Amino acid sequence: MSLNKISEAEWQVMRVVWAKGETTSPEIIASLSETMNWKPATIKTLIGRLVKKDMLGTKADGNKYIYRPLVTEEATLKSATADLFSRVCAKKMGNSIIDIINEAELTQEDVQKIQQALGNKKTVSEVTCNCIPGQCECQEHQTN
Template structure:
């Protein structure tokens, strides 16, 4: 049976450990729990039971589907890697002040190992980006020190 990855469905939120399992499935296209445990056993100190637990969670989240094959199951990713990465990025930006997104992106660029092609791609994306006229803070009052919340904080204290 052909593997089917739905790129139209909103990507699910997955934990760091689940990411590791998904990376194996995205690479192989399909695998049984033992294959995944063997691959992750080279870098993680995980037992087969740990991998099976993570696979069970991913099945419940509809990120992975199973097919029986004899006495074992074969696991297939149902969400694409690109859509899942995009969702994780959106999730990150939803948790930080809108006024700090640029600084966060700059920090990510500084921390990441990038090839010349990566840098050229980023520079091209930046050259095509239209700057926002104004970025409004989306923090909870008192969470940050921006001018928008200093006024609100002063009003709350009165």
């Protein structure tokens, strides 16, 4: 599934809508304006962009608009993570995952789930480099 890319600021708005399910712009403004130090007009612009990007659905209810998410938080996060990892050589993926685990705050239950996922993980004998020649050392070795 390909999702529209959203900015850091738009992501903050989506988090409010994901948490509330259905909401209005005054509610989103109340959640974000103080903490983020954003003007109501800025937040309304962000909402408008998210509607254009098909991330938010909107319907009129009297004289106000109700917003609801058109994509799940889980799917959006998955897409953003895939996008992030597409920027690094596939051969470095293992080390990146280790870094994430080392830096994350995890419960015993989280660790058990990760161990279970690792236990079920199918492995390959060698990871294929996915870089443009010149972007990493391993690709240079292959073309020599």
